[in-house]
Amino acid sequence: MNYGHGTGHGVGYYLYVHEGPTGISVYRKAPFAHGMVVSNGKYIKFQEPGYYKEGHFGIRIENLIMCVEKGDNLSFINLTLCPYDRNLINLTMCTKEEIDFINVYHKRCYDELSPILEQKND
Numbered sequence: 001m002n003y004g005h006g007t008g009h010g011v012g013y014y015l016y017v018h019e020g021p022t023g024i025s026v027y028r029k030a031p032f033a034h035g036m037v038v039s040n041g042k043y044i045k046f047q048e049p050g051y052y053k054e055g056h057f058g059i060r061i062e063n064l065i066m067c068v069e070k071g072d073n074l075s076f077i078n079l080t081l082c083p084y085d086r087n088l089i090n091l092t093m094c095t096k097e098e099i100d101f102i103n104v105y106h107k108r109c110y111d112e113l114s115p116i117l118e119q120k121n122d
Contacts, residue, residue, distance in 0.1 A: 010022060010023055010028075010036070010037070010038055011037050011038065011039065011064060022036055022038065023038060032067045032074055033067060033074075034067055034068055034069045034074065035066065035067065035068075036066065036067040037064055037065070037066050037067075037079065038064070038065060038067070039062050039063070039064060039065070040062065040063050040064070040065045040076070040078075061084050061088065061089070063078055063079070063080035064078075064079045064080045065077060065078055065079060065080075066079050078105070078108075081108070081109050081112055081113055082109065083105075083106050083109045083110075084102060084105070084106070086102075089102070
């Protein structure tokens with residue numbers, strides 16, 4: 001009842017991080033539609049709320065997803081491809097499903113990004 005963070009919130013067009021029109025909140029009533037981009041918020045417990053230093057800053061592991069039409073339904077596709085820093089995740093607190101999610105996500109990041117990255121040997 002007193003949750004102080006946006007979950008599945010919009011991404012700011014004018015640099016406002018919780019921009020609407022939609023989101024998963026009692027304050028956002030607009031339905032999701034094809035093409036909307038939102039954060040994936042609390043999809044799994046290691047993503048939010050993260051670490052917050054009151055009055056200073058916050059750090060989260062949070063990806064962006066886009067709402068797409070899938071037949072007669074709406075679904076989401078992940079837009080963000082940046083591996084998580086595993087040092088920031090206490091894997092002993094994660095379920096097998098959450099660890100599998102991390103591993104699948106990291107494999108996708110590697111498969112899609114490694115061909116376009118050059119190896120630099122200094």
